[in-house]
Amino acid sequence: MKSQWHLPGELIHRYATGLLDPVQVMSVETHLSRCAVCRKAVPYDKEWLATGWERIEDLVDRPAPRPVARLLHRAGVPEHLATFLAATPTPARGWLVAVGAVLAFAVTAAHLAGQDPSLAVHAPVPFLTIAPVLPLAGIALAYGPHVDPVHELQAATPMAGSRTLLLRALAVLVPAVVLTSVAAPFLPGPSWLAAAWLLPALALTAGTLALSTRVSPRLAAGGLVTVWLGALAVEGGLAGHVFALFSPAAQALYGIAVPILAAFVHRRRAHLDPGESRWNRL
Structure with missing residues (x-):
C-alpha cells in the first residue's frame, strides 16, 4: 500500500514565514486541505488565530453601521x-x-x-x-x-x-x-x-x-x-x-x-x- 506524501519541514517553514511564491502557496494549501498530518505540522500563534477569527466574525456578523443608520438610531x-x-x-x-x-x-x-x-x-x-x-x-x-x-x-x-x-x-x-x-x-x-x-x-x-x-x-x-x-x-x-x-x-x-x-x-x-x-x- 502506497504511503501518503507529506510536506518537507523546510517547505512548511518557508510557507509559514511567507517565503513562497503564489503558485507554491496554492500547491501547499491544496495539500494542506487534504492532509491532517501536515496541517498539524504548520506552526501558528494560537492567540493571533483566535483574534483573527474574532475580527472576521465581527466584520461578517456585526458589520459597522452606515453613518445614516447611526444618525437614525441616535x-x-x-x-x-x-x-x-x-x-x-x-x-x-x-x-x-x-x-x-x-x-x-x-x-x-x-x-x-x-x-x-x-x-x-x-x-x-x-x-x-x-x-x-x-x-x-x-x-x-x-x-x-x-x-x-x-x-x-x-x-x-x-x-x-x-x-x-x-x-x-x-x-x-x-x-x-x-x-x-x-x-x-x-x-x-x-x-x-x-x-x-x-x-x-x-x-x-x-x-x-x-x-x-x-x-x-x-x-x-x-x-x-x-x-x-x-x-x-x-x-x-x-x-x-x-x-x-x-x-x-x-x-x-x-x-x-x-x-x-x-x-x-x-x-x-x-x-x-x-x-x-x-x-x-x-
Missing part, C-alpha cells in the same frame, strides 16, 4: 429599522446629489428670470413644477424587482410587502422634503411660494402609494407626474400662469386629499406586495 429609530432604511436603494449619494442639483438649477433659473421684468411673474414656475414630484421619482426607484438587486431575497423576509414599500417611501420622502425646504427660502417672489409646494408633494406621494395598490410604483409615479405636468401646462396655457394650482383653494384640496389617501393606503396595505406576478410583468 434619533430614536430602532437599530434594525435604521439599518434597513440606510440600505434603501434610492437615497444613495448620487440620488441626493441629483436632487440637490435639480433644486439648485430651479432656484437659479428663478433668479435669472426674476431679473427680467417680463418674466418675473413666471420666475418661480420651474421650482414649483419640479418640487412636488421629486419624492415620486424616488419612490419609483425605491422598491420592486426592477430596481432592487436583492429584491427576491428581501421578499422572503418578514419585512417584505407593504411594510418595506411604506418605509422606503418614507426614507425617500424625508430627504426630498428636507432638501426642498432648504432650497425654498432662496426662491424669489412672495414668501408663501416657499411653502406652496409642500401639500402638493404630500398629496402626490400619497396618491402614488394609493395607486401602487393596483399597479407598480413606477407606473403609479410616472402616471401622476404626467398628470401633474399636464395640469401645469393646461393651466399655464389657459391663464398664463400656474399659480392657480397653488392657490389657497387648491391647497385646501391637497390638505383634504392627503389624509383620505393615507387612510386608503392603510386599508389596502396588503395589496402593496411587489412579489405578485402582475408587478413582475410591469
Whole structure:
C-alpha cells in the first residue's frame, strides 16, 4: 500500500514565514486541505488565530453601521429599522446629489428670470413644477424587482410587502422634503411660494402609494407626474400662469386629499406586495 506524501519541514517553514511564491502557496494549501498530518505540522500563534477569527466574525456578523443608520438610531429609530432604511436603494449619494442639483438649477433659473421684468411673474414656475414630484421619482426607484438587486431575497423576509414599500417611501420622502425646504427660502417672489409646494408633494406621494395598490410604483409615479405636468401646462396655457394650482383653494384640496389617501393606503396595505406576478410583468 502506497504511503501518503507529506510536506518537507523546510517547505512548511518557508510557507509559514511567507517565503513562497503564489503558485507554491496554492500547491501547499491544496495539500494542506487534504492532509491532517501536515496541517498539524504548520506552526501558528494560537492567540493571533483566535483574534483573527474574532475580527472576521465581527466584520461578517456585526458589520459597522452606515453613518445614516447611526444618525437614525441616535434619533430614536430602532437599530434594525435604521439599518434597513440606510440600505434603501434610492437615497444613495448620487440620488441626493441629483436632487440637490435639480433644486439648485430651479432656484437659479428663478433668479435669472426674476431679473427680467417680463418674466418675473413666471420666475418661480420651474421650482414649483419640479418640487412636488421629486419624492415620486424616488419612490419609483425605491422598491420592486426592477430596481432592487436583492429584491427576491428581501421578499422572503418578514419585512417584505407593504411594510418595506411604506418605509422606503418614507426614507425617500424625508430627504426630498428636507432638501426642498432648504432650497425654498432662496426662491424669489412672495414668501408663501416657499411653502406652496409642500401639500402638493404630500398629496402626490400619497396618491402614488394609493395607486401602487393596483399597479407598480413606477407606473403609479410616472402616471401622476404626467398628470401633474399636464395640469401645469393646461393651466399655464389657459391663464398664463400656474399659480392657480397653488392657490389657497387648491391647497385646501391637497390638505383634504392627503389624509383620505393615507387612510386608503392603510386599508389596502396588503395589496402593496411587489412579489405578485402582475408587478413582475410591469
